[in-house]
Amino acid sequence: MAGPELYGALAQFETPEALIAAAKAARQKGYRRLDAFTPFPVHQLNSILRLHDRRVLWLGLIGGCFGFFAALAMQIFTNYDYPINVGGRPLYALSAFAVVAFELTVLFAALFPAFGMLALNGLPRLNHPLFAAAAFPLASRNRFFLCVLADDARFDEKDTVFFLKGLAPVSVELVPS
Amino acid sequence: MTASSDARPILPPDQSYGDVTDQLAGIPLNFPTRRRWLIALGLSSLLLGLLFVSAIVLFSTGVGIWGLNIPVNWAFAIHNYVWWLGIGHAGTLISALLLLLGRDWRNSLNRFAETMTLFAVMCAGIYPILHLGRPWFVYWMFPYPATMQVWPQFRSPLEWDIWAVLTYLTVSVVFWYIGLVPDLAAARDRARRRRWQVFFGVLALGWRGSAMHWMRWNQAYRLLAALAVPLVVSVHSEVSLLFAAGTIPGWHSTIFPPYFVLGAAFSGFAVVSMIAIVLRSLFRLHNLVTDDHLDVLGKVLLATGLMTAYGYVFEIFDTLYSGNVHELQTLTDRVTGQYGWSYWGAIVFNFLALQPLWWKTVRRSPWALFAISTSVVIGMWLERYMILVTSLYRDFLVSSWGEYHATFWDWAIFAGTIGLFFVPFLLLIRLLPVISIFETKEVLYEEQQQATLASPAEVAHGRA
Numbered sequence: 001m002a003g004p005e006l007y008g009a010l011a012q013f014e015t016p017e018a019l020i021a022a023a024k025a026a027r028q029k030g031y032r033r034l035d036a037f038t039p040f041p042v043h044q045l046n047s048i049l050r051l052h053d054r055r056v057l058w059l060g061l062i063g064g065c066f067g068f069f070a071a072l073a074m075q076i077f078t079n080y081d082y083p084i085n086v087g088g089r090p091l092y093a094l095s096a097f098a099v100v101a102f103e104l105t106v107l108f109a110a111l112f113p114a115f116g117m118l119a120l121n122g123l124p125r126l127n128h129p130l131f132a133a134a135a136f137p138l139a140s141r142n143r144f145f146l147c148v149l150a151d152d153a154r155f156d157e158k159d160t161v162f163f164l165k166g167l168a169p170v171s172v173e174l175v176p177s
Numbered sequence: 178m179t180a181s182s183d184a185r186p187i188l189p190p191d192q193s194y195g196d197v198t199d200q201l202a203g204i205p206l207n208f209p210t211r212r213r214w215l216i217a218l219g220l221s222s223l224l225l226g227l228l229f230v231s232a233i234v235l236f237s238t239g240v241g242i243w244g245l246n247i248p249v250n251w252a253f254a255i256h257n258y259v260w261w262l263g264i265g266h267a268g269t270l271i272s273a274l275l276l277l278l279g280r281d282w283r284n285s286l287n288r289f290a291e292t293m294t295l296f297a298v299m300c301a302g303i304y305p306i307l308h309l310g311r312p313w314f315v316y317w318m319f320p321y322p323a324t325m326q327v328w329p330q331f332r333s334p335l336e337w338d339i340w341a342v343l344t345y346l347t348v349s350v351v352f353w354y355i356g357l358v359p360d361l362a363a364a365r366d367r368a369r370r371r372r373w374q375v376f377f378g379v380l381a382l383g384w385r386g387s388a389m390h391w392m393r394w395n396q397a398y399r400l401l402a403a404l405a406v407p408l409v410v411s412v413h414s415e416v417s418l419l420f421a422a423g424t425i426p427g428w429h430s431t432i433f434p435p436y437f438v439l440g441a442a443f444s445g446f447a448v449v450s451m452i453a454i455v456l457r458s459l460f461r462l463h464n465l466v467t468d469d470h471l472d473v474l475g476k477v478l479l480a481t482g483l484m485t486a487y488g489y490v491f492e493i494f495d496t497l498y499s500g501n502v503h504e505l506q507t508l509t510d511r512v513t514g515q516y517g518w519s520y521w522g523a524i525v526f527n528f529l530a531l532q533p534l535w536w537k538t539v540r541r542s543p544w545a546l547f548a549i550s551t552s553v554v555i556g557m558w559l560e561r562y563m564i565l566v567t568s569l570y571r572d573f574l575v576s577s578w579g580e581y582h583a584t585f586w587d588w589a590i591f592a593g594t595i596g597l598f599f600v601p602f603l604l605l606i607r608l609l610p611v612i613s614i615f616e617t618k619e620v621l622y623e624e625q626q627q628a629t630l631a632s633p634a635e636v637a638h639g640r641a
Contacts, residue, residue, distance in 0.1 A: 082326070
């Protein structure tokens with residue numbers, strides 16, 4: 001390998017179908033460190049690229065539980081610490097606590113996965129090697145990209161580019177890291 | 178995968194991803210209608226200025242400058258709070274509920290509907306603070322270890338209110354922003370001038386559209402949507418409990434939570450229709466907000482309007498069924514009393530004016546739909562006024578009967594909140610993509626997929 005500092009090889013395709021076909025071919029060829037870049041979610045890629053991650057959903061569950069118990073604890077404690085007898089009504093009135101408990105359940109069940117999604121995706125990250133690729137701005141417009149990352153065991157500067165060029169892309173370029 | 182049940186595609190299928198991206202990202206980058214936008218911003222700023230002046234007068238003088246007094250001690254402040262909050266709810270419902278239901282037509286409306294939600298909730302949120310009389314003590318609502326050694330009273334609906342509204346505002350902002358990030362990236366990649374590149378570059382958080390990122394994004398977005406729908410219902414139900422939890426005749430009814438939620442959706446869909454009509458003519462978005470969209474909005478407006486009308490019927494039934502003398506008196510006061518105009522106004526503007534929507538040509542006419550939506554917004558305003566004032570001005574004790582008249586400052590603050598709504602709304606329209614770019618492309622992609630799926634079948638059929 002001549003240049004050790006490569007991020008990967010980036011192939012540009014015109015349609016989602018072409019990208020899906022290319023991703024399948026790359027998997028079959030034995031590439032495992034693949035990533036695709038699309039202007040909108042293309043759900044078929046998840047199974048082709050073997051993408052599995054349910055942590056965002058688990059974060060939602062954890063956040064919800066946290067919000068619920070935090071709300072109950074807060075309301076029970078404040079009524080314990082400063083008890084007010086309102087016409088003999090129960091001090092620890094779970095039906096009266098339900099609204100705030102529900103709100104905080106929703107609040108944290110929303111905040112945990114929202115920020116968790118950003119964190120798991122490594123965002124915010126304003127600079128990235130891919131942004132140096134000439135064609136990459138089109139990834140948010142109308143083009144569909146397949147990237148073979150340079151740390152793939154089978155990655156070879158010449159072979160990989162040759163392979164990608166065989167998939168009828170619009171363009172192929174090497175992305176410096 | 179979202180599957181559209183519509184036989185006909187909602188968007189004209191002859192548009193390319195690139196055209197749509199350039200058109201929508203181009204609106205903030207090369208803003209087309211500078212003059213009209215500036216005029217609108219100028220007028221809204223005047224109203225916002227009026228709000229500042231009124232708020233200063235209010236804070237320095239006290240809530241005595243308003244018309245509220247015993248017995249009508251809840252008036253414009255709560256009335257407009259409920260009205261604004263209700264308008265906000267439609268944005269969440271369009272965006273979240275229709276996302277989960279897989280309705281593709283929502284993708285042309287969700288962005289500005291959510292933006293509308295943010296500022297409608299903000300307008301609603303300032304009212305309780307203005308109403309406090311001593312707004313600098315608003316933090317007393319939060320449980321903090323105070324030197325006075327007291328805690329907020331969590332068994333009161335008034336305390337629930339701040340949690341509900343702040344949660345709603347926070348979740349709405351997060352949902353809106355998460356849905357916006359991919360579009361900010363699209364605008365970043367289209368921007369040519371340095372300042373726009375930095376602006377969108379920072380806000381887009383470095384979004385790259387990676388398949389892995391999209392997968393996690395999708396999970397988070399749909400989860401937030403699934404949370405937002407019950408949240409809307411809970412927030413406005415909670416608002417209705419401010420009324421229904423009291424024993425005042427005309428308020429103390431179990432119909433209130435659904436009645437309030439449906440009325441909220443009704444008024445909000447009306448405002449969404451109005452904004453959709455104005456924006457599409459202002460930015461020439463007829464290819465994305467089509468007559469089919471107006472048709473669907475008209476249908477939703479009609480449906481929610483009829484459900485609200487059911488609330489009116491049930492309210493009367495509830496009263497007659499209870500046979501309670503105070504409830505019956507309040508019903509008579511509503512229909513024939515001093516504030517009967519607000520009751521009949523609500524019926525006329527909310528129910529009678531709605532009926533032309535049964536006709537398809539009316540639903541597809543922007544002018545007619547705009548006029549009916551305006552009528553609904555006024556009608557819902559009158560309805561909230563009716564619920565509030567007619568219940569309070571004559572309650573149990575004849576000796577405490579009184580009147581309510583809104584003063585100049587009541588109106589000034591209400592007009593001011595309209596400025597508070599429009600100034601930030603106009604600014605965001607200027608700065609951000611007003612229609613979701615990537616979700617529009619998603620709809621186009623699905624339509625093309627369905628077209629290709631359909632055509633081989635036709636070919637095979639033809640061969641057989």
